[in-house]
Amino acid sequence: MPKVNSAARVPGLAGFNALSAAEAEDGLLACCASRAFAHEVAARRPYRDLAGLAEAAEAAVRGLTWPDVQEALAAHPRIGEPPRDGGRAAPASVARTAEPPRYGGAAEAGGREASWSRREQSGVEAAGQAVLDGxxxxxRAYEERFGHVYLICATGMAAKEMLDRLRERLRNDETTERGVVRTELARITRLRVAKLLGEEA
Known part of the structure; x- marks a missing residue:
């Protein structure tokens, strides 16, 4: 039977601080799927409190090179796009879990990220067909214009608001939009760091 690192099963800041660098980075990839981000935030441990970790995570996101931001964007699903299986189960390539944080590896981080994305976009579930079509x-228009997925911190937002923001942002030039993307990615990451530690409100 394989040996399991007990620290990897301990939620909370103390458990996170006690992880190996590789385990901490794996967990952080669920918050922001940039390897540079995960490496930097893990390397700054130990953290005294969640606020300090959240601030470090936001600063790391804002300091990423654009290719690193693109790496993180590649892990985010399109807003309003249903799961390939209709929402009944995870795709075979993604293991999702509702268990407390365990920081068990890259595959588990991908499962958490997918599960969090579904919850963050829950405002789409009640949307009418016209909004979903929009x-x-x-x-499609956004990706043709900017070359990456439309990213927004969707927590607590209705689908119509997500659509209105998308249409507004299509008017941005590339430099302005990159700034907006960094801000949205930083907001998402701060929320997910709390989820990672099991301290979500």
């Missing part, structure tokens, strides 16, 4: 069309 999001699909807007996503």
């Amino acid at each position: 999001l699909a069309e807007g996503n």
